[in-house]
Structures are given as C-alpha cells and as structure tokens.
Amino acid sequence: MLDLTRHPHRRYNPLSREWVLVSPHRTDRPWQGQMEEVIRDVQPEFDPQCYLCPGNARVGGVRNPPYTATFVFENDFAALRPDTPAGKLDEGGLLVAEAEQGIARVVCFSPRHDLTIARMEVDGIRQVVDTWTSQYLELGALPFVNWVQIFENRGAQMGASNPHPHGQIWANRSAPNESRKEGVAQREYHTDHAGCLLCDYLALEIKSGERLICANDSFYALIPFWAIWPFETMLISKRHTTGMDDFKDAERTGLADILKRVTIIYDKLFQVSFPYSMGFHQKPTDGRAHPEWHFHGHFYPPLLRSATIRKFLVGYELLAMPQRDITAESAAQRLRDLAGSA
Numbered sequence: 001m002l003d004l005t006r007h008p009h010r011r012y013n014p015l016s017r018e019w020v021l022v023s024p025h026r027t028d029r030p031w032q033g034q035m036e037e038v039i040r041d042v043q044p045e046f047d048p049q050c051y052l053c054p055g056n057a058r059v060g061g062v063r064n065p066p067y068t069a070t071f072v073f074e075n076d077f078a079a080l081r082p083d084t085p086a087g088k089l090d091e092g093g094l095l096v097a098e099a100e101q102g103i104a105r106v107v108c109f110s111p112r113h114d115l116t117i118a119r120m121e122v123d124g125i126r127q128v129v130d131t132w133t134s135q136y137l138e139l140g141a142l143p144f145v146n147w148v149q150i151f152e153n154r155g156a157q158m159g160a161s162n163p164h165p166h167g168q169i170w171a172n173r174s175a176p177n178e179s180r181k182e183g184v185a186q187r188e189y190h191t192d193h194a195g196c197l198l199c200d201y202l203a204l205e206i207k208s209g210e211r212l213i214c215a216n217d218s219f220y221a222l223i224p225f226w227a228i229w230p231f232e233t234m235l236i237s238k239r240h241t242t243g244m245d246d247f248k249d250a251e252r253t254g255l256a257d258i259l260k261r262v263t264i265i266y267d268k269l270f271q272v273s274f275p276y277s278m279g280f281h282q283k284p285t286d287g288r289a290h291p292e293w294h295f296h297g298h299f300y301p302p303l304l305r306s307a308t309i310r311k312f313l314v315g316y317e318l319l320a321m322p323q324r325d326i327t328a329e330s331a332a333q334r335l336r337d338l339a340g341s342a
C-alpha cells in the first residue's frame, strides 16, 4: 500500500500539469551544505540612502514625492517598454522571437522604510490591495496589455535589492509561461467538468483539512498538495472570483488580512524576517470574461530547515523534475501550529 508519509512518490499539479517528486524518507539526512547568513534586520523608519523612501532621489535623478500611503512609479530600469516596435523572427520554427510590448511599475507599500507586510496594519495592507486593484484595471485596460502580473520579492535571498516594502507590476501583451499553463488547465477543466478547477480543489482541501494553514471570511491559506518549495503556500478566495476587480469590499480587506496572517506565521517559523517571492494569478485582461479563472496567490519561500538553510533547485530539478523531502502535510502542520500560537 502506498503511504504518502513514507514512500517516494510523485504528485501531480493540475494547474501547471507538471509533477513533483516527493521523498519523505529523506528528511532526517544530515546537512553539510551552505548556511545562509542570518541578517538581523533592523531598519530605520527613513533611510536617506534609499531610492524608495519619500522625498529621495532615484538613480535616474527623479525625486520621489513626499508620499504618505502607497506610491506607484514606472520602473527606472524597466524590463518591458510600451514603445517597443512590433516585429518577428522565425527561421524554420527553430529561431523564433517576437517583440514584446509592456509596462513595468514599482509599488511602494508604505512610506515607512522599516515595515514589511507582516508588520503593517491590515488597514495599510488594504491600501496596497486597493492600489493593486486600480493598477490591474488601469494597465489591463490598455489595448496592448493582456496580462498583469503583480508580485513581490522579499529579502536579499530572493534578489530584492532594497528592504523598503515594495512590489512590482509587469504588464504585457503575451501570456507568460506560468499563466498560460494555468489558463489552459483551468479552461479545459471548466469545459470537461462544467465547474471550476480551484473551487473543486478547495472543496477537497477543506474536507481533508490536512494542508490548511489558516483562513478568514474570504480566503484560505494552504500548502498545495503539489507544492515544490518546502513552505510554499497558496491563497485561494473562498468565493469564485476571477480577479481583484471582482472583489467585494470585504474581500479586499480579507486579502489584506490573510497576507498579514501568512507573513506573520512565516516570520515565526525560523525567527527571521522570512524571504519569499509572492504574487497573484488572475484572469487575463484580453477583454474576455474568463469564468474559468479563479483568483489565487502563490508564496514561494526558499528557506528549508532554518533561517540559514535554504532549498536550491539544482541537478535533478534542473535536468529532470522538482523534488522535495518534507511533505506538504507535515509542512502545513508546522505552519498551522504557528497560526494557533498567534
């Protein structure tokens, strides 16, 4: 009999349609690899050297306004530009390229340099949710924008160059890889089952309870059955919503609240300001309704066993498939216990 707590097995991700190898028997093996340096993160409320703090000059010479809530600006080193000329290359289907038009913006969550989502008040995070929503609508309304990706890299380990609480929004013409995979899977599930993939998945998770971490009136936070990163989580709206523009007032506050809860739990896990990449998946902004899309968020944190031991995706992961040792169920148990001690 297959025992998911003891036997090597692979798990299927119905959103990406990819597999992850789970090796639960390996969790006790000794670690002799890299130790990440623990950075005791004490930041000032205002840093005169920070290019995101109110009133400071950015690299291009533009000066930030003395903003008091959230603040959005065009990325000074944007990966996407709206004025990119159209064009294509295709040599026998082997050398293929096409121009990509887009816009990249930065969203400062707060004027306070020393805050994180975990340390902000729910009211302040709610302002960030409102800003994300208006940006999603504004960028999505542009004729050349079909996908709006909202995300945050938190911590130097995730490549965040500045501790000031901020995220990014990249909006572009073509669906990026992850959203394209999830879009196809949700559309085909919707057609085949006359229902929503994530509504049906969430119902299974609520019934089992094994992978749930915490919840409020509008959202569940859970470790997905197919998680790759040790403490990867998903935020899934309780009601079937296709995007932030669908949210009721209480759901906007609910998203702010669940973000705070999850990041507080993360910080408690290894007693460190927890690094992660986080972002939201919602319907494309191509003018169609997309009833198959269910709003959700993903947290991908790199830490594995302590503040100083991180997971790498290397050898087998790069050449074959992702692999994890600690099961999603035992990771969820640890986070759920920390939620209880909040």
Ligand SMILES: [Zn+2]
Pocket (backbone or CB within 6 Å): 046, 047, 050, 051, 052, 053, 112, 113, 164
């Ligand atoms: Zn700052």
Ligand SMILES: [Zn+2]
Pocket (backbone or CB within 6 Å): 196, 197, 198, 199, 200, 239, 240, 241, 293, 294
């Ligand atoms: Zn749904």
Ligand SMILES: [Zn+2]
Pocket (backbone or CB within 6 Å): 015, 182, 281, 296, 298
């Ligand atoms: Zn997703």
